[in-house]
Amino acid sequence: MVEAVVSSREEFSSSLAGHKAPPANVNAAQWRNALFVAPYLFFFVTMLVFPLVWGIWLSFHKADTFGVGKFVGLANYARLFGDRIFLLSVGNTFYFVLLTVPALALLGLFLALALNRQTRTAAFFRAAYFSSSVLSVTIVTLIWRIVFVPDFGFLATVYGWFDTKAPAFLSDPNLAMIGIAIATIWWCLGLPMMLFLSALQQVPAEIYEAAALDNANRWQTFRSITLPSIKRTFILVVLIQVVLQFQLFGQARLMTQGGPNNASKPIVLYIYDVAFKRWDLGLGAAASEILFILILIAAMAQYFLTRNRGEN
Amino acid sequence: MTRHFRLWIMAATSVAALASASPVFAQDVTEITVQRFFGACDADFGTNTDVTKAVGECGIITSLINKFNADNADIKATVTTVEWPGYDQLTAQFAAGDPPDVVTIHESVLSDYQSKDLLLPLDELLASVGVSADGFTEAGRNGVTKDGKIYGLPIDSWTMLYHINLDLFKQADLLNGDGTPKLPTSVDELMAQAEQFKQKTGKPYFVQNLANETALYTRNLYTYLFQQDSDFFASPTKVKLNTPEAKAVVEMYKKIFDNGYTTKDMDYSAAIQAFLAGEGGVQLNGTWVIGDYTASAETAGTELNKGGYAVNPYPQLFSGKKAQYADGHTWAVSAKDDRTPEQTAAIGKFLKFFAENDFDWSRTGHLPAQKAVLDSAEFKALPHRDTVAPIAALGTPLPSSVQRQFAIQDIVGEEMGAAITGQKEIDAALADAESRINELLANL
Structure with a gap:
């Protein structure tokens, strides 16, 4: 039987050889292979690489919205680092990342653990907690404005029942960023929860059965089985959120307009104000490059952390 | 007979459909784009053309533009409403080469756009429709005059x-x-x-x-x-x-x-x-x-x-x-190379309409920008105008060159x-x- 198959293959090969030359190495580099990536490459270059290079070029020029002026070297960067509002916005952005990312990771994990079961109630709550993620930033900030607005807001009403004054989340410089963080956590919690849920559902049930046979308690099971199993997802969630929250804009723009006195102004809002309100495009481009570097560092951290994990 | 009749009906319908889609009909209506702030209130005034029934800035301006469109069947003013004051968006539109034809701009902001040659001087256009700057209040005329030319139709003074x-x-x-x-x-x-x-x-x-x-x-x-x-x-x-x-x-x-x-x-x-x-x-x-x-x-x-x-x-x-500090609202016209003479004429009519209906706009509470309205008994009879009238003299803007x-x-x-x-x-x-x-x- 085997001989018959081998013999028929040889006949087939020789018949092919009789008609045309043997095929070239399909792995050999050929220019036409680039056609496969050309559509993506076109958009990548025009929509990402070109604007990036253009932005860097602009940051070295005195430019407004309607034209590029003279080359000014690093003057825009010097102005930027001499501008206390910019430095404040960098600090605000880090503070916001610190407020939101751990909370999103831990709350997302907690919810995923609580809702990782096949019941209707769990399915309902999974949908409920994820539902806020589908809202636009405009709706989210409108909802939280109704909660926070003094005298007439939901919070003011609740505090009013106890004859106390609600904290001024929209106008107190110490609370403004916290108010934005609360709205953001409420808005963004769905994605981390879903990522953790999918990771939890990939942990083999046999390991938990083995742990149960070993009389491991819940905490031991969580610490020794669950956490190590979802560690990569945890890192992924943290880094996705770091990159996302660094780009805070809409919530701050719509809830506090970066105030009071720039206490809740993030870098992107600073860039927006400088480029579109002051028409100082060169300075805005320079600030954008700083933000790009900060996000690049976060993205590289993700790359190295996950790569090391893979090698281990 | 029936077959012939059916064919005749189908042919007639086809001709009618082609004719209605032809550029001959489309050219009859000149479209201009209008961009404004003052809020959105389409639920209350979206179709109202009786301006006397409208109240508030949003209601009155919406009804005025509705009335303009109703009175001028050959013109369609398409309105985009922006969040106050809308200058970030307008700047981006200018930068992209796609500004609206007519746009609300504060007198205090006109210099920003005029200094970049983005606005059309309106002296000739206003003269062509019979609107004279001599009819503007002093505050209104000063507010829209840059380098000796008129760069906006003042519609009010506010404080x-x-x-x-x-x-x-x-x-x-x-x-x-x-x-x-x-x-x-x-x-x-x-x-x-x-x-x-x-x-x-x-x-x-x-x-x-x-x-x-x-x-x-x-x-x-x-x-x-x-x-x-x-x-x-x-x-x-x-x-x-x-x-x-x-x-x-x-x-x-x-x-x-x-x-x-x-x-x-x-x-x-x-x-x-x-x-x-x-x-x-x-x-x-x-x-x-x-x-x-x-x-x-x-x-x-x-x-x-x-x-x-x-x-x-x-x-x-x-x-x-x-x-006391004062400013004013204007209608400004973007400088565009590809505007047709019909569109320019339609913009002229639009500006004239607002100049002629400045009284209705003054019902918002703003002081009118037309001297004739400011001096009219009709305006003076509006509530509280006796106490706010002094702002016509008190109102002081920042220097327009700022x-x-x-x-x-x-x-x-x-x-x-x-x-x-x-x-x-x-x-x-x-x-x-x-x-x-x-x-x-x-x-x-």
Whole structure:
């Protein structure tokens, strides 16, 4: 039987050889292979690489919205680092990342653990907690404005029942960023929860059965089985959120307009104000490059952390 | 026969469909794009063409444009409504080469766009439709004239005012014998009256939107700097704010804040709600709410209906010239190369329509920009115009050569807010405001 198959293959090969030359190495580099990536490459270059290079070029020029002026070297960067509002916005952005990312990771994990079961109630709550993620930033900030607005807001009403004054989340410089963080956590919690849920559902049930046979308690099971199993997802969630929250804009723009006195102004809002309100495009481009570097560092951290994990 | 009839019907239908889709018909209607702020109210006025039935800025401008479209079957003014003030969007539109044909622009902002040759000088266009700049009020004409040319059709002059709850003023014993409100004539008198108001009503004298706000702080500062004869913009590219005059104004507002003579933590809409709910005696707001507040005062059961509503210019608190900060709204026309003569003519008709209907617009509470309307008995008969009429003479804008006035407003407001609410020392805030504005103006 085997001989018959081998013999028929040889006949087939020789018949092919009789008609045309043997095929070239399909792995050999050929220019036409680039056609496969050309559509993506076109958009990548025009929509990402070109604007990036253009932005860097602009940051070295005195430019407004309607034209590029003279080359000014690093003057825009010097102005930027001499501008206390910019430095404040960098600090605000880090503070916001610190407020939101751990909370999103831990709350997302907690919810995923609580809702990782096949019941209707769990399915309902999974949908409920994820539902806020589908809202636009405009709706989210409108909802939280109704909660926070003094005298007439939901919070003011609740505090009013106890004859106390609600904290001024929209106008107190110490609370403004916290108010934005609360709205953001409420808005963004769905994605981390879903990522953790999918990771939890990939942990083999046999390991938990083995742990149960070993009389491991819940905490031991969580610490020794669950956490190590979802560690990569945890890192992924943290880094996705770091990159996302660094780009805070809409919530701050719509809830506090970066105030009071720039206490809740993030870098992107600073860039927006400088480029579109002051028409100082060169300075805005320079600030954008700083933000790009900060996000690049976060993205590289993700790359190295996950790569090391893979090698281990 | 039936077959022939069916064929005839089908052929006729096809011809009709082709004809209606042909450019011959499309050319009959000239489309112009109009972009405006003043809010959206399509649910109430989306189809209203009876302007007399409309109230408020949004209602009146929506109805006016509806009426223009209804009166001019050959023109279609397509409206885009933007969030106030809409300049970020407009700047981006200009940069992208796709600005609207006609757009609302404050007089204080015209210079930004005019200096970049983005606006069309309107002298010829207005003359072609019989609108003369001689008919504009002095404030309106000055506001739209740049380098000797007209760059906008002024539609109003506006300023900030004292909107007063007379019921609370009565409770505070702050009414004159004729029922008009007693207003202060000095800073000390203002503090004494505010204290008296607080003692007698248990409520703050002022309802102010101090949260997420920059415009109110800035307009207040400008007004009281004018009243002290401070020439803080002697040069259009350099401001002087670290001065005793500015300090006096900020100290006054800080004292009002510290002594609880004002509402705190409210944004703009919350402040309006609070005033309508009788939460304080005086709301600092613009001419544009006179119509709405008058309507509220005439509605039984409202807080303003209890004792009435009055509106006055800011009181003269300092010994300098009688003045208060003012600005105006205009319709400006973008400079476009690809505009057809028909579109230009349609824009001319649009501007003429607004010039001719300035009275309707003045029902919002703004002062009209047409002298004839300002002097008319019809305008003078509108509620409260007798008390606000003096702002035609009091109204003082910043020098029109000062650019980026809205960005400057943000800086002044941020620093002044920080000083008033105690986040910063007054001297430091004024010094920072001055240096930040000068840095901005040095890099235009």
